[in-house]
Amino acid sequence: MFPQESVEFFYSPGHTRDSASCFDHVDHTLFVGDNLESPIPYLFYSGLDTYVHTLEMYQHSRASQFVPGHGEPCDYTLLQENQEYIRAFMEKAAGKYEEGPYAPIHKMNVEVQEEMKKNNLIDPVI
Numbered sequence: 001m002f003p004q005e006s007v008e009f010f011y012s013p014g015h016t017r018d019s020a021s022c023f024d025h026v027d028h029t030l031f032v033g034d035n036l037e038s039p040i041p042y043l044f045y046s047g048l049d050t051y052v053h054t055l056e057m058y059q060h061s062r063a064s065q066f067v068p069g070h071g072e073p074c075d076y077t078l079l080q081e082n083q084e085y086i087r088a089f090m091e092k093a094a095g096k097y098e099e100g101p102y103a104p105i106h107k108m109n110v111e112v113q114e115e116m117k118k119n120n121l122i123d124p125v126i
Contacts, residue, residue, distance in 0.1 A: 014051040030063035040085040043109040
């Protein structure tokens with residue numbers, strides 16, 4: 001925390017295990033890097049439970065907007081959509097993402113997660 005600047009940096013694993021976020025207490029803006037992505041997130045980190053935990057932490061923040069690393073500032077809608085996708089992916093219930101604008105990213109996520117499991121690159125829940 002940098003009190004004189006009213007900003008707080010914190011560890012927020014999700015897109016990667018070493019992701020960090022920054023909250024501006026004056027503007028109530030949460031800078032989330034690649035932890036929020038449109039239309040769905042790329043899952044390059046095997047700690048999906050941890051990713052969901054980070055998104056839940058965002059959900060309970062005092063943020064009025066989120067600024068992703070790529071794209072426009074957004075509200076809680078994208079956060080909820082990303083949470084929904086990751087949970088569906090974890091429950092192997094992500095069939096609706098196999099078509100349309102989600103398909104290429106979802107297909108890559110399936111391949112990446114399978115490769116990580118195959119090579120025992122599974123991170124513990126943090």
